Each structure stands twice: as C-alpha cells, then as structure tokens.
Amino acid sequence: DSGVTQTPKHLITATGQRVTLRCSPRSGDLSVYWYQQSLDQGLQFLIQYYNGEERAKGNILERFSAQQFPDLHSELNLSSLELGDSALYFCASSVVGNNSPLHFGNGTRLTVT
Amino acid sequence: DQQVKQNSPSLSVQEGRISILNCDYTNSMFDYFLWYKKYPAEGPTFLISISSIKDKNEDGRFTVFLNKSAKHLSLHIVPSQPGDSAVYFCAASAGTASKLTFGTGTRLQVTL
Numbered sequence: 268d269s270g271v272t273q274t275p276k277h278l279i280t281a282t283g284q285r286v287t288l289r290c291s292p293r294s295g296d297l298s299v300y301w302y303q304q305s306l307d308q309g310l311q312f313l314i315q316y317y318n319g320e321e322r323a324k325g326n327i328l329e330r331f332s333a334q335q336f337p338d339l340h341s342e343l344n345l346s347s348l349e350l351g352d353s354a355l356y357f358c359a360s361s362v363v364g365n366n367s368p369l370h371f372g373n374g375t376r377l378t379v380t
Numbered sequence: 381d382q383q384v385k386q387n388s389p390s391l392s393v394q395e396g397r398i399s400i401l402n403c404d405y406t407n408s409m410f411d412y413f414l415w416y417k418k419y420p421a422e423g424p425t426f427l428i429s430i431s432s433i434k435d436k437n438e439d440g441r442f443t444v445f446l447n448k449s450a451k452h453l454s455l456h457i458v459p460s461q462p463g464d465s466a467v468y469f470c471a472a473s474a475g476t477a478s479k480l481t482f483g484t485g486t487r488l489q490v491t492l
Binding site: 323357 | 384416421
C-alpha cells in the first residue's frame, strides 16, 4: 500500500461530460502529481502541485484542470470529454527534494463512451 | 518525441535466471533515473534509482547500471522469481525526481 488514495477506481461516462478525479497523498507529502496512461503507452505527466500551488505543467489539455486544497488532497477535473480521454489516471505524491521517488496510487480508470 | 525508450515490450525468463531490462534515453539533461514495477490493477511501485554521478546501484536482487555515454540504463534481477512478473517502467528526470518521463514499459514474465 503506497499510502496514496485515489477515488473512484472506475468511471464510465459519455462524451461531452465532465468528471472529477480525487487524490489523497501520503501523510506528510506536500507534492501531488497527475499522470495519464493511455493504452500501451507510458505514463504521461500532466501537472504537479506543491502545497497548494501549481509547480509544473506537462502535456495537459486545456479541457483539463487540477487543484490542490489546503488539506493537500487534489482533484483533477476533465471536461468536454472525448473518446480519446479514456485512460488510466494516476496520482502520485512525494516529499519534494533530495530526489525522493514518487509514490503512486492505484489509479482511476476512465472510460468515455 | 519519446525521450525514454524501452524497446522490448516483453521478456520471458526462467525462474532462477537473470532478467535484464533495458532502457535508452535521448535527453542529455536527465540526471536521475528510476525503475518502477507495476502489477495489474495497481499503481507503479518504486523499485530502485540511480543518480548520474554513479554507474551502478544495488538493492538486494536488483541492480541498475547506467552508461551515460551510451545514454543507456539496464535493470538486472538476479535470481528472477515468479513474483517478479510485472510490467517494468524506466523513468528519468532532469534536476529533481519530479516530472518524471516514463518509457512505455517492458512486461516481464518469470516462468517456472
């Protein structure tokens, strides 16, 4: 158990809809990262938050947004969903600095129909 | 542009033998490399890492080798066990361990 909790585990929705994925980081970790894994692809970095502030941005679509709340949990909002957004979405957390490794949750599998 | 490449999608090894998983990278700014293991329906789990100032790092049955001039790293698992059967991802970062760039993974199957 990595200590990172993601909900829901599965999500099925229709094109054009909006969904919210939730992540609770490990206790003590201030940094949260979101990654997307499409079929047979590596994990693609989307965005990082540190203590409530956006720290780094990757290949995140404008239809996607994220935030980190004062209690350090994070939400990833995906809107105007398209079939191609179907993927596994992973959240990870870490203690920033000293090359500390990321600890991943078990992911949310999003299916857009 | 795939900056981290794992050219072997799958690998099958007998129990007790050595498993060697390979990874190539193109970005010379990468200075920290990690291997993650992933079981089905679970998130990736950190396995071992190496900084660019080293060329080898060992942790029990797992050893990572880094060849900076060739921009190549490898993960050796000795001896391989059935529980090692999983997908292994190579990842790299520049400057810190955040914003990792992942390879597409190699599925390792350890057979009896």
